[in-house]
Amino acid sequence: MVAFTIWRHPQPQGAEGRCIGGRTDLPVDARKAKRLAHRIRAHARRNGLPREVVTSPLRRAADVGRWLKRWGFVWRVDAALRELDFGAWDGKSWHDIPHAEFDRWMAGFDGFDFDGGESLVALLCRAAVWQPLCALAVGHGGWITARAWQGSQTPTPATWPAPLRYGERFTSAPSAA
Template identity: 55%
Template structure:
């Protein structure tokens, strides 16, 4: 018997995000057609894998919109704040161009333990993503940072990344899967 997997999808591309630092405090909408398309893909994956019709999403619109489509189709939709993106503090929602180079350099110099914009440290996000338990939901719609943190902790649990080691964000609507722990 194969091991059960947690399937995590990154939300669809949010509207109005271009050039902005988008984290936990920036609640941007997504086009409803994009949300519906991703919900269809999740439903198809769940059918193939014979997964329960339960989805957990971040409370932010860009994730919850997908969950609402699935709920319309008879799924249970759970909203879970532990699936939220990194909190960039005062940077959140601001144009990246307005964040000083010195502030970004300070974060990169102590990447795992510095709280960008006074928000949340990457170390906190790593622990939050690693500690998340499915509770019957094998499908989640979350954020790129959460997905990368979960992947990091699955692959390199005792290590903390440097800025140069941190991978690029997954594409909008893409899926990652890991063994449930």
């Protein structure tokens, strides 16, 4: 498998205090999208990488791809990079989700599907099998954390790492095939 670098999208507008996943498509400030695109372009230039990028279809990642396309990059969209689908929770205020629902999630952390969404196990599988279309990508915190997961054990609330901060990157080393 080819090595690739994936950046977490800039902070979306309107996400504060809400459960934001693969169903809630929020914009980002155009200046922040452009700033991240500049960093990706500089990374590509510094490392002699082709001017190609793949992003999630959600605006918070795709807006960065649009900037890169303006600057001559080949931009592709791949739905497999979408954030975890939080089902019935997606887009809701965290305060509006009853505490008993959080308890239900924590009790079945890896298999809980948020009432019609996607389980962590499903996200781990989706991220693990993804084949990069190029060396540069823009995606989401949950997806990146799932791709980086190295635990041999099933993740628990205590072992699941915090996501990257907005605009940070993760580089996947090539695997031996």
